[in-house]
Amino acid sequence: xxxxxxxxPTSPATALVDLGVKACTAYGREDLAARLGRIRAxxxxxxxxxxxxxxxxxxxxxxxxxxxxIPVCPVDDDVATAVPTFVRHGxxxxxxxVYEGRRETVDFADLRRHVVEGAEGARPARVDVTVPRKLxxxxxxxxxxxxxxxxxxxxxxxxxxxISVADAVLxxxxxxxxxxxxxxxxxxxxxxxxxxxxxxxxxxDFYPAWRRIRDLDAGHLRMVGDIPLMPVSxxxxxxxxxxxxxxxxxxxxxxxxxKFVQERVGGGAAARRSADAxxxxxxxxxxxxxxxxxxxxxxxxxxxxxxxxxxxxxxxRRVEELKTAAARWSVTLNDGTADLTxxxxxxxxxxxxxxxxxxxxxxxxxxxxxxxPEMEEWLRARISYDLLGNYTYLRRQATELSEQVASxxxxxxxxxxxxxxxxxxxxxxxxxxxxxxxxxxxMTAGKQVMVALKSAYGGALMFTMLGSLMGVALGPIGIGIxxxxxxxxxxxxKKRQLERRRAQGKNAMRRYCDEISFVSGKDSRDTVRxxxxxxxxxxxxLAEELNRSTAAALAAxxxxxxxxxxxxxxxxxxxxxxxxxxxxxxxxxxxxxxxx
Ligand SMILES: Nc1nc2c(ncn2[C@@H]2O[C@H](COP(=O)(O)OP(=O)(O)O)[C@@H](O)[C@H]2O)c(=O)[nH]1
Ligand SMILES: [Mg+2]
Numbered sequence: 235x236x237x238x239x240x241x242x243p244t245s246p247a248t249a250l251v252d253l254g255v256k257a258c259t260a261y262g263r264e265d266l267a268a269r270l271g272r273i274r275a276x277x278x279x280x281x282x283x284x285x286x287x288x289x290x291x292x293x294x295x296x297x298x299x300x301x302x303x304i305p306v307c308p309v310d311d312d313v314a315t316a317v318p319t320f321v322r323h324g325x326x327x328x329x330x331x332v333y334e335g336r337r338e339t340v341d342f343a344d345l346r347r348h349v350v351e352g353a354e355g356a357r358p359a360r361v362d363v364t365v366p367r368k369l370x371x372x373x374x375x376x377x378x379x380x381x382x383x384x385x386x387x388x389x390x391x392x393x394x395x396x397i398s399v400a401d402a403v404l405x406x407x408x409x410x411x412x413x414x415x416x417x418x419x420x421x422x423x424x425x426x427x428x429x430x431x432x433x434x435x436x437x438x439d440f441y442p443a444w445r446r447i448r449d450l451d452a453g454h455l456r457m458v459g460d461i462p463l464m465p466v467s468x469x470x471x472x473x474x475x476x477x478x479x480x481x482x483x484x485x486x487x488x489x490x491x492x493k494f495v496q497e498r499v500g501g502g503a504a505a506r507r508s509a510d511a512x513x514x515x516x517x518x519x520x521x522x523x524x525x526x527x528x529x530x531x532x533x534x535x536x537x538x539x540x541x542x543x544x545x546x547x548x549x550x551r552r553v554e555e556l557k558t559a560a561a562r563w564s565v566t567l568n569d570g571t572a573d574l575t576x577x578x579x580x581x582x583x584x585x586x587x588x589x590x591x592x593x594x595x596x597x598x599x600x601x602x603x604x605x606x607p608e609m610e611e612w613l614r615a616r617i618s619y620d621l622l623g624n625y626t627y628l629r630r631q632a633t634e635l636s637e638q639v640a641s642x643x644x645x646x647x648x649x650x651x652x653x654x655x656x657x658x659x660x661x662x663x664x665x666x667x668x669x670x671x672x673x674x675x676x677m678t679a680g681k682q683v684m685v686a687l688k689s690a691y692g693g694a695l696m697f698t699m700l701g702s703l704m705g706v707a708l709g710p711i712g713i714g715i716x717x718x719x720x721x722x723x724x725x726x727x728k729k730r731q732l733e734r735r736r737a738q739g740k741n742a743m744r745r746y747c748d749e750i751s752f753v754s755g756k757d758s759r760d761t762v763r764x765x766x767x768x769x770x771x772x773x774x775x776l777a778e779e780l781n782r783s784t785a786a787a788l789a790a791x792x793x794x795x796x797x798x799x800x801x802x803x804x805x806x807x808x809x810x811x812x813x814x815x816x817x818x819x820x821x822x823x824x825x826x827x828x829x830x
Contacts (some may be wrong), residue, residue: 242504254823265775277508281373282504285380285404286406287379295423300468306363307525318377321375322365401428403428412451418458422459423622464487466488470485498744519820524783532794547631566635566638581624586747597736639679640773
């Protein structure tokens, strides 16, 4: 990983974290320095994923090519993109086809062969492409997703799943007609999963009535929430770039889109990362300052020194409890994980049960011989949406669990800090501070869950998972009407055969649903386990940090009794200097956390 360049959007945060590391090292707290080191590594890796989603043939691949000014993603009139393509910055054009478990470098010019529908051989999970383009040099990654006819399909859910770990979504719809109901529904779900969603209206060069469509779409978007709409034309942009024609470029609508991508998306992601980093620096400052504050107060007010030591002893016992296996946070985490597993499993079963009932009812109404392809398509779409619903549920519940665990720490450490506050109201500011701490705790709590989820899916793996699920065949259905039909009882025979087809159809649906239940049940149990591990490691480290901080405060406060008068004055001066320095670091961190 390269070091974030000076002048990058996260460089103020990097500088702040570096100062924090210096402070931790100076005070002998390599545990806190290590924590900030991990944060810094995160800042150094600025990958910001923009997923380009939308229905089949709306112009997703063309949009990426026009944005970059070079043909990267294959655009075709009759063949669809079948594999997600990740386009990153690189010194040279390269293309790597990623299969489950192996990677294969291919000729850039040959890319098309691998990403379109119907390519021979094993279907790759994704394709990684690098191109030397300035737009991407800050870490932007554009993800071209497979399109399919009708967003109600399995691919749409795969797209949504990728969106759940994306930094932004460019939703592409062309100006041939207003947003359909399924498109609006997709946007609604994307909005819940991703902080930044923008709707791009393509082909405005081709549809003269695009302004009317734009206005209609804007109306739909207002119902969904804060989603900007940007009309563009990819061919105009391509021509403008080739001819270096500024007015034409403006007409293409791309300057606004580029600005949005750079500022709102790139800037937004950088701001979130910076705020996360600042939150950690603040937490570290608090732990470092606690020690000095206690010592300072004991020195300044020898009559009270014993009481301070007693209080710190009590605080020490409280945070020591955080380290034991019987700690309440640990119980909350273990019980919560068991509940989460059961709840997510129940949610999945409940969804599948409803689907099965619906499918059975539907089959009773029709002759599967006529309707089977439609039923298959319906079932796949329905299941993939419910799988995603199940995943969203998991994510929400896991975040809540992490917040519950965090609250035990806010309580224990809050009490410790609150205790010190009594002696020095000037340093550890007002009540507002408490709310601020809870906000920060929540922020870190949610972040831990996302870290666990992202490490598992990495955006592309989710595609593969859903993709392979969708590959489960429903199996052929015997369509033997009239084959074994005798001359007698023709009507009865027809009825009997219809019943048999219905039973076969129901069976096939059940088998498919069982398979889905099994595979995704296992997947979500694994995911919950990963979340638990992440939370356990994070909060175990935090417990250890708090223990060291409290122990250091106690030792320092106890030592004050041994100091001579002259020594005391000198030490007081030193401590004031340290606290001022830490106060400055805190102020910087607060400002940065607030700026986001
Ligand atoms: N006139 C015009 N055609 C476009 C535009 N964007 C895409 N197309 C065409 O629409 C078709 C589908 O585009 P493609 O990028 O493959 O769509 P995707 O399936 O969403 O990736 C292709 O024939 C493109 O040339 C546009 O802005 N204007
Ligand atoms: Mg495409």
